[in-house]
Amino acid sequence: MNSNPNMKLRWLVICLIPLVSIAAFTLMPPEDKAQYMINGIILACEATFLFKFVLFETIKHHLKDEPEWKRQTLLLFIPIFLLIGYTVYYFLH
Numbered sequence: 001m002n003s004n005p006n007m008k009l010r011w012l013v014i015c016l017i018p019l020v021s022i023a024a025f026t027l028m029p030p031e032d033k034a035q036y037m038i039n040g041i042i043l044a045c046e047a048t049f050l051f052k053f054v055l056f057e058t059i060k061h062h063l064k065d066e067p068e069w070k071r072q073t074l075l076l077f078i079p080i081f082l083l084i085g086y087t088v089y090y091f092l093h
Contacts, residue, residue: 007072010057014050014076018083021046043087050080
């Protein structure tokens with residue numbers, strides 16, 4: 001079975017959204033503790049949105065009985081888990 005035609009675009013979106021946020025927060029450090037908390041909340045919201053998006057895509061492929069696309073979509077969780085790990089590190093740092 002061929003790859004999902006939108007898979008490259010999904011990988012790009014799933015990887016670039018967190019990278020842009022992390023780069024922005026790193027290049028422009030927060031001025032106070034309130035902004036630090038807001039930045040962490042933004043990271044958590046991004047992770048939640050991306051997790052929900054990938055989860056719904058995975059369920060869609062499961063219901064359509066497309067095991068290869070489902071497997072490829074499940075791999076999209078890797079960058080999301082890395083973002084969650086970074087968010088935890090961000091709050092503990």
